[in-house]
Amino acid sequence: MKxxxxxxxxxxxxxxxxxxxxxxxxxxxxxxSIVRRTMLFRSNAGCASVSEMIPRIIDDEDFASHLIRYFSxxxxxxxxxxxxxxxxxxxxxxxxxxxxxxxxxxxxxxTGEEVYSLxxxxxxxxxxxxxxxxxxxxxxxxxxxxxxxxxxxxxxxEATRNYQQAGGKRSFSEYYHARYQAAAMDKAxxxxxxxxxxxxxxxxxxxxxxxxxxxNVLIYFNHDLQNRALGLFTESLVxxxxxxxxxxxxxxxxxxxxxxxxxxxNARIYKKKNWP
Amino acid sequence: xxxxxxxxSAVCPILHKAVVxxxxxxxxxxxxxxxxxxxxxxxxxxxxxxxxxxDDDGLFARHLAGTVRVPVIEPCDKQWIKAGHxxxxxxxxxxxxxxxxxxxxxxxxxxxxxxxxxxxLFESAALALGERIIAVILSGANADGAAGMLTIxxxxxxxxxxxxxxxxxxxMPQAAIDSGAVDEVLSMEEIGRRLIELGSRxxxxxxxxxx
Numbered sequence: 348m349k350x351x352x353x354x355x356x357x358x359x360x361x362x363x364x365x366x367x368x369x370x371x372x373x374x375x376x377x378x379x380s381i382v383r384r385t386m387l388f389r390s391n392a393g394c395a396s397v398s399e400m401i402p403r404i405i406d407d408e409d410f411a412s413h414l415i416r417y418f419s420x421x422x423x424x425x426x427x428x429x430x431x432x433x434x435x436x437x438x439x440x441x442x443x444x445x446x447x448x449x450x451x452x453x454x455x456x457x458t459g460e461e462v463y464s465l466x467x468x469x470x471x472x473x474x475x476x477x478x479x480x481x482x483x484x485x486x487x488x489x490x491x492x493x494x495x496x497x498x499x500x501x502x503x504x505e506a507t508r509n510y511q512q513a514g515g516k517r518s519f520s521e522y523y524h525a526r527y528q529a530a531a532m533d534k535a536x537x538x539x540x541x542x543x544x545x546x547x548x549x550x551x552x553x554x555x556x557x558x559x560x561x562x563n564v565l566i567y568f569n570h571d572l573q574n575r576a577l578g579l580f581t582e583s584l585v586x587x588x589x590x591x592x593x594x595x596x597x598x599x600x601x602x603x604x605x606x607x608x609x610x611x612x613n614a615r616i617y618k619k620k621n622w623p
Numbered sequence: 624x625x626x627x628x629x630x631x632s633a634v635c636p637i638l639h640k641a642v643v644x645x646x647x648x649x650x651x652x653x654x655x656x657x658x659x660x661x662x663x664x665x666x667x668x669x670x671x672x673x674x675x676x677x678d679d680d681g682l683f684a685r686h687l688a689g690t691v692r693v694p695v696i697e698p699c700d701k702q703w704i705k706a707g708h709x710x711x712x713x714x715x716x717x718x719x720x721x722x723x724x725x726x727x728x729x730x731x732x733x734x735x736x737x738x739x740x741x742x743x744l745f746e747s748a749a750l751a752l753g754e755r756i757i758a759v760i761l762s763g764a765n766a767d768g769a770a771g772m773l774t775i776x777x778x779x780x781x782x783x784x785x786x787x788x789x790x791x792x793x794x795m796p797q798a799a800i801d802s803g804a805v806d807e808v809l810s811m812e813e814i815g816r817r818l819i820e821l822g823s824r825x826x827x828x829x830x831x832x833x834x
Binding site: 377378379380382383384420422563565566567570573593595596597599600601 | 701743
């Protein structure tokens with residue numbers, strides 16, 4: 348086996364090159380996963396070493412954009428973890444109602460399935476019309492797909508089941524139009540959604556929020572970058588605002604645990620404490 | 624099957640840091656049989672991947688907790704790995720070992736049609752701990768884990784499989800053997816004894832170093 352120290356140095360140089368040349372910052376991503384993806388990409392690309400990839404990253408934009416896309420994991424599904432949407436319905440929305448206007452930041456929305464899921468819950472609870480959802484991601488390709496809201500028809504079965512388990516009040520088929528091999532989400536669902544490019548690794552907070560929804564995004568970051576992102580969320584949230592993380596992401600392992608109280612353990616929903 | 628010479632490890636002892644294990648069909652029985660023999664003073668962390676249904680919701684971990692005597696944890700991302708604790712990869716997440724001694728979870732695409740995947744855990748463990756890892760493959764009906772075993776073997780770690788003849792589903796241990804990555808082929812009872820021996824030898828040597 349190759350000297351692992353040497354391999355790590357090569358990967359550091361690769362990530363630095365991507366950052367310098369294209370501005371995408373993967374230097375603070377969770378190491379084990381980025382190493383794994385680099386190695387897979389290297390062997391698929393037929394490069395003998397990670398170093399060999401570096402000149403290609405500099406000269407070949409297609410090669411670089413493939414790698415950047417390969418690093419940008421966009422895995423999501425409608426009503427992923429139904430219990431979370433149930434908890435949002437039961438424990439978050441009753442408090443969101445008390446504000447005259449409600450602003451939600453859906454950070455790392457990927458291809459947007461969960462943006463539409465959240466919009467459906469807000470609609471059914473009757474507060475969608477006084478809500479603005481800022482749905483952001485650094486992956487513009489994913490963002491375009493989120494904006495279009497057109498998904499594979501094969502995913503509808505699971506989405507429908509998830510919707511029902513999430514406490515859906517109607518029939519899921521009321522929210523999309525199926526045609527050929529695709530299902531287009533009802534346009535009314537993104538009327539109050541602003542899709543926008545935002546990078547949690549480099550951009551700043553942009554407004555006061557009542558709910559930050561950021562699920563299975565922080566797991567791709569290392570401890571420092573995770574804390575940077577949580578810093579942005581904490582800065583954005585009003586006192587008593589909510590933070591909803593992935594079901595296996597726990598503030599206990601970050602620097603921000605004392606800034607929040609737990610609202611729902613399984614759904615990983617937190618509420619920002621009043622700070623003196 | 625080739626067995627690592629006992630005197631070799633006595634001459635050049637390796638202080639193992641963790642045990643990683645993988646199982647699939649028939650895995651629950653194998654895991655509970657082997658791990659129930661581990662006593663609470665076992666000093667190594669154990670990280671396991673069992674192929675689970677996406678809607679498992681912690682059920683496998685809770686069942687396992689009912690049969691073993693060490694603390695069973697279905698970890699969160701970035702949780703510290705502690706000695707003597709048993710970490711079970713949650714359904715629908717890959718579980719990886721980071722070099723800083725924490726667990727990383729990921730929702731990357733499935734590997735060998737599986738998430739969690741044994742290969743993903745084993746390869747990350749090889750990278751983080753190299754020769755200080757002990758890897759075990761148990762009963763299962765696909766070939767997940769074989770590539771990971773090879774990576775661990777190449778990194779100098781110790782590789783053990785359940786004897787396919789004693790496994791409810793022999794495909795997975797057999798695939799690992801066929802990859803040429805396996806040091807020891809043992810029955811479930813022998814695997815339990817071997818882990819205890821390695822875990823406690825580790826403790827004795829640590830004592831002799833620190834005393």
